[in-house]
Amino acid sequence: MRSFAAWILVLATSTLASAQSSQPPFRWAGDPEGGAPYVEASPTDPNTLVGFDVEIADLMARGLGRAPQFVLVSFYQIDQSVSRGDAEIGLSGIEDTVARRTTMAVTVPYYAFREVLSVRDGDAGKYRTLSDLAGRRVATLAGTIAYDILLRGEREYGLTAVSYEDDLHPYSDLVLGRVDAVLLDNVLADRRKRTISGFTIQPATVAGSHYVGVFAQANATLRDRANDILKQAMRDGTLERIFRKWQVWNDEQPPLYKAVLASETIPAVTGIDTGESAATMSWWRATARYFPALVRASLVTIALSCLSMALAVTLGILIASGRVYGQRGVRMFLTGYVELVRGTPVLLQLFVLYYGIAAAIKLPAFAAAFLGLALNYAAYESEIYRSALEAVSVGQLEAARTLGFSERQVLTLIRGPQAFRFALAPMMNDFIALLKDSSLVSVLTVMELTKQTQIFATNIGSWVIPGTLCAAMYLMMSLPLSVLARRLEERWKAPTA
């Protein structure tokens, strides 16, 4: 689901390629995980992409006399990926924001949407607007206009913003009762309403904005040509046909097209004050504004890592002891656990814990994150401890036995402490790795340091300051651990011979 580097996979090439082989392909970036109606793998042919953004990309490519070439990029990295030249344009339900207009060359808006509130059916009369949700948890996608609105809502109404990385789980968690409302655009809300029952979309518009395509600032000339193609498609009804095909055409689009074709100034967002957008602030002010949130997120990272490691170490010791001393059945069970956990991605394990078993056990996000990381790391720790236990020389164990120690005493007084010295370095290494792996739990809506940094970067349209601050904070957490590890190793140095 998440990827930090803009990893690129060419999925499909256009059928026009042969006819237009003299021209380089028109590379466009999108994220099929967003699904229909934007970009998705065709249900009938997974090798083919379909969606209105796919058709708009085709439209532009045709207008430019080039063949479209899809570049898969995580939704959150599209701007950065386009800026660094992985693709010429990003198209994937990308919002028209002040930040984007400041940092990218955006196309004219091609679709108008409304931010709408969804609540459980039973709460429809109670929660009509954000001001009704004081003390309640309201979900949305991280790094979106809706998320910005919810952050304001935290300050103004006392609600709690909960950030997700996809648009399915906010609604499923709404129905499950993990959150009390969802704020997302009407296209996403309508889409989920078709497959998930039990929630109501409130009619009031919280804010309005549009979808746009994004080019790198240096590519403004190509953007202008794309604008001409979009405007022509607005005039001749091509865009209307595309959106009608995908069942998202509505009365809000003609006024938008009229304004675009009349070259009127169209605000990026309506319904909320965007004068204080981070993108228009100085970097210093933006940093000052986001710094407290980064510190809070760091504390979450520290708490989560320490708690998870403590449980992982405890479980790891028990698993290792069971594998070294247990009966055959116990050993087989524990080996199975270790292999299962090591053989499957931690992300999958986190999903299963939080979403997979939600119908039976509704774990809070932090608890699921803590348990997920702890259970995963316990498997790795147990292997370290098992090999450390087995590294203690037989002579040490026999000497203890001849003195009359029970096997439990041999373990706790002799073998365990000696194994600990062997395990210390890899264990501290794992703790530092866990600090960084804790960033994965943002998929469970836990706002830890990397996620907060990502939001900061998205909002100011640059990774330079957020990335530097984030790296500095991780270093401030991990360097003391490294120093502590070295001191402990020095103090409990294992014999070299």
Next chain:
Amino acid sequence: MESTYGVIDKAVAVHDPVVTIRDVYLQRGPRPILTGATLSVNRGEIIALMGASGSGKTTLLRAIAGLETFDKGAIAVDGVTMGGGPSTAASIRDLRRKVGMVFQFHCLFEHMSAVQNVWLAPVHVHRVAQPVAEHRAIELMRTLGVDHRARALPRELSGGEAQRVAIARALATDPPVLLMDEPTASLDPARRSELSALLRTLVSRQRTLLIATHDEEFAHSAATRVLHVSGGRVSS
């Protein structure tokens, strides 16, 4: 009659068998190691078991210490008898209260100081209060001439010091039988002579020593009786 070292003269060892080994067989894989080993050791004796490498002398000591399961026969140590095959945890525990062992490579607990090595078993196995056990440990180490190294870690000790600490550790629980495997293997001639004298000081009418060694000179100088192990059997 005791000598100036408090030793028992060879002539005065009384007929009071404290270790009795009767027709012990032990096989590891296809290889027979003990093939009917039989031996009776009286209280107060110092027995040197000599033999070539692989003759079975170390295995015999390990069997007496309960570290090797033998196939048939019987080993009795100060009233505790072990038969062939696996023994119960209780009988092993009883046996180990009767036997102390000093390993060829000392096997001191690497993560503990010398004195901790010595008082650990009295405290945790015999439930002696730690201050008392520590005091006794220091006294014992003084007797052996290594009390000045009480706080040193094993890796900081010389070979001779480590061996004396290992002896102190084995004696700290006051076992009637002390087993020593190749005690002179890492000692120079001067240290061997010292060890020989030391072992004689340790022996009283209540303690018996069985020593596996290659060192003939040491065996004859230290032991009250020298026996030979060959082909898994014991002969005089």
